[in-house]
Amino acid sequence: xxxxxxxxxxAVSSPMAETDxxxxxxxxxxxxxxxxxxxLSAYRHTLPVHVAIAPSPLSKEAPPESxxxxxxxxxxxxxxxxxxxxxENYLKYGILISFPGSSVSKGDWTYTALTHIILPxxxxxxxxxxxxxxxxxxGYRKRRSETIPQPGAVAAGDFPDxxxxxxxxxxxxxxxxxxxxxxxxxxxxxxxxxxVWPSIVTYYYIxxxxxxxxxxxxxxxxxxxxxxxxxxxxxxxxxxxxxxxxEELGHVAKVHSDSVQVTNEEVYQYDIQYPDNITLKNxxxxxxxxxxxxxxxxxxxxxFRKSFFFKRVLEILTCLGMMYFLTEQYATPTLRNSVQAFxxxxxxxxxxxxxxMSTTSVIIWLxxxxxxxxxxxxxxxxFLYFGDRHFYRSWWNAGNLQTYWKTWNLPMYTFFKRHxxxxxxxxxxxxxxxxxxxxxxxxxxxxxxxxxxxxxxLGYAFAGMMCQIPxxxxxxxxxxxxxxxxGLGNMIFWVSFTIVGQPACAMLYYYHWTKRNMDASASxx
Numbered sequence: 001x002x003x004x005x006x007x008x009x010x011a012v013s014s015p016m017a018e019t020d021x022x023x024x025x026x027x028x029x030x031x032x033x034x035x036x037x038x039x040l041s042a043y044r045h046t047l048p049v050h051v052a053i054a055p056s057p058l059s060k061e062a063p064p065e066s067x068x069x070x071x072x073x074x075x076x077x078x079x080x081x082x083x084x085x086x087x088e089n090y091l092k093y094g095i096l097i098s099f100p101g102s103s104v105s106k107g108d109w110t111y112t113a114l115t116h117i118i119l120p121x122x123x124x125x126x127x128x129x130x131x132x133x134x135x136x137x138x139g140y141r142k143r144r145s146e147t148i149p150q151p152g153a154v155a156a157g158d159f160p161d162x163x164x165x166x167x168x169x170x171x172x173x174x175x176x177x178x179x180x181x182x183x184x185x186x187x188x189x190x191x192x193x194x195x196v197w198p199s200i201v202t203y204y205y206i207x208x209x210x211x212x213x214x215x216x217x218x219x220x221x222x223x224x225x226x227x228x229x230x231x232x233x234x235x236x237x238x239x240x241x242x243x244x245x246x247e248e249l250g251h252v253a254k255v256h257s258d259s260v261q262v263t264n265e266e267v268y269q270y271d272i273q274y275p276d277n278i279t280l281k282n283x284x285x286x287x288x289x290x291x292x293x294x295x296x297x298x299x300x301x302x303x304f305r306k307s308f309f310f311k312r313v314l315e316i317l318t319c320l321g322m323m324y325f326l327t328e329q330y331a332t333p334t335l336r337n338s339v340q341a342f343x344x345x346x347x348x349x350x351x352x353x354x355x356x357m358s359t360t361s362v363i364i365w366l367x368x369x370x371x372x373x374x375x376x377x378x379x380x381x382x383f384l385y386f387g388d389r390h391f392y393r394s395w396w397n398a399g400n401l402q403t404y405w406k407t408w409n410l411p412m413y414t415f416f417k418r419h420x421x422x423x424x425x426x427x428x429x430x431x432x433x434x435x436x437x438x439x440x441x442x443x444x445x446x447x448x449x450x451x452x453x454x455x456x457x458l459g460y461a462f463a464g465m466m467c468q469i470p471x472x473x474x475x476x477x478x479x480x481x482x483x484x485x486x487g488l489g490n491m492i493f494w495v496s497f498t499i500v501g502q503p504a505c506a507m508l509y510y511y512h513w514t515k516r517n518m519d520a521s522a523s524x525x
Contacts (some may be wrong), residue, residue, distance in 0.1 A: 011022060014378045021160035045299065085359075089330060097328040104208050111205045115198050115215040120220055120287075122194045126187060127283045130233050133183045134278040140176045140241045144169065176241050180234065187230035194223045199452045209513075219444060224292040224415050229283070231419055232294045236274035271297035289386055290377040292415040321373040323364050330360045335510040342511045350507075357503035360374035373409070400475035401468050401487035402496070406488035416442070439469060456516065460508050464501060471496055 055061040101109075198219035202212035272282070277296035286294050334357045341349035369392075377391045396409035406413055416438050424434040443465030451457040475489040 016034060064510075070260055093329075093333055095238075095329075096332065097325055100324055104211060108206050108208045108211045111201055112211045114213055116218060117195065119194065119218060122222065122226065123283065123287050124189055125190050127278075127280060129183055129186050129190070130229070130278050130283075133179070133233075133237060134275045137176075137237045137241050138177055139245070139277060140172060144172050144241070144243075148227050161194070173242070180238060184230065184234060187226070187234075191223050191226050194219050194226060195448075199448065203452045203455055206453070210451045211448065216449050216452055221292070222287075224412075225287060225294070226296040227294060228415060228419060229286065233274070233278070236277075236296075237489050253388070284385065288380070289384055290380045290391065290411065291388075292411045293418055300385045301382075301387050302385070304385065305382060309379055309382045312375045312382070315375040316371055316379065319367045319375065323367050323371070326364050326367075327358055331357065331364065331506075334360065335507060336514075338507045339511055339514050341508075353507060354500060354503045355374060357507060358499045361503045361506060362498045365498065369408070397490065398493055399479040401472040401493055401497070402476060404493055405468070405472075412442075436469065439465070454509055454513055456510075456512050458511065458512060460505055464505055 393407035
């Protein structure tokens with residue numbers, strides 16, 4: 001048998017065997033560059049094997065390598081570990097999920113629906129204010145043009161009294177500025193009511209935190225939108241009344257660039273100009289559009305893609321179901337088991353709870369990001385033909401915390417840059433001071449979004465946001481030292497923000513939530 005295998009291998013490897021097996025009818029082709037026969041008995045073990053300087057494949061000096069095998073191994077280990085956790089969770093707790101909304105009281109449903117119904121009334125109030133201001137602006141512009149002498153009248157020799165003309169113009173300008181201030185303060189009161197109304201209702205009348213959070217988040221979104229609507233139209237109205245050149249408003253049209261100065265050629269030109277933009281249709285489009293920054297017009301697509309839209313809707317429903325399942329089946333038991341560890345101040349148990357919670361919280365957070373910023377925003381943009389789909393950048397590759405905050409939520413980032421940061425910079429405020437002010441405002445809003453729905457204004461969300469400032473100061477030099485391609489800053493971001501920060505904050509709020517409800521139940525008995 002071994003002789004047969006040997007003869008077969010020789011027949012396959014030998015060039016003569018290949019040519020001998022050709023049919024006789026085919027012409028014989030000579031093999032080019034045929035290797036000479038080697039006498040195996042004359043082989044010497046002197047062949048050099050180390051012929052060049054070469055680093056190990058895992059060394060820093062080595063050329064780029066593919067680590068697909070390690071990635072596959074990591075994915076398999078992650079998959080296997082998650083399967084183990086699923087089995088362990090089922091054996092320990094069974095099925096914990098219930099029908100969504102079954103644990104929500106009738107009062108919570110009523111007040112939540114009432115809040116969402118009343119909030120659009122503030123949109124109508126903002127539009128009514130701008131419609132009234134538009135009429136007044138048209139009147140002021142007309143009277144101002146009649147007061148100022150026209151070139152034709154001067155050529156005909158009709159010279160009005162310069163002193164009277166100047167007095168009339170000053171009086172009109174002062175009246176126009178006064179009404180500008182009045183409209184601005186009325187917009188500020190309306191925007192304040194948008195924040196105050198959901199906050200009061202959620203804090204005193206809605207018990208379920210997620211139902212309350214939907215009201216506060218809706219109020220914050222509408223607050224940002226109406227603030228942008230008021231500020232942009234304020235500038236447009238002033239330019240319209242006082243006949244300012246349009247170039248003075250160019251800096252508000254583009255804020256994606258890191259530079260404050262933007263040339264006029266780089267500015268997006270609006271299809272609609274003031275006062276033609278003050279219509280209910282224009283206002284309604286902005287209210288529904290996936291952006292927080294108002295513009296009279298936006299880049300728009302031409303075709304509605306049904307398959308794209310329904311895919312995004314299916315993704316929304318799927319991700320919402322997965323988030324609900326993970327919250328009820330995995331996050332809730334872990335949070336309940338952490339209460340005793342807090343009571344006993346068992347550090348080891350708390351660390352174990354945080355690490356166990358981190359797996360679930362990271363997955364839920366990533367699903368939330370994908371649902372809101374990709375699926376929901378893209379579905380809404382497709383429905384409205386909204387062209388600018390730049391809702392996020394590759395924040396997952398962030399080498400420092402500042403890059404993350406600039407890239408993960410572009411609607412919020414562009415709002416604060418356009419309406420808070422750039423106005424402060426152009427007014428002479430130092431960029432560092434302006435950044436700290438903007439970050440402080442963001443931290444306060446995070447406390448509002450979490451503190452009011454949970455009925456616990458403890459400052460944990462505010463402190464967690466403010467702790468990002470020293471982390472930014474740490475990770476930025478690390479990125480410059482190690483280079484943008486280094487993963488050190490990126491690992492600090494993942495550990496501080498998602499693996500430790502989010503689960504620890506969730507456990508703290510749940511602990512105080514449980515203790516407060518237990519104390520309330522004991523006092524009622």
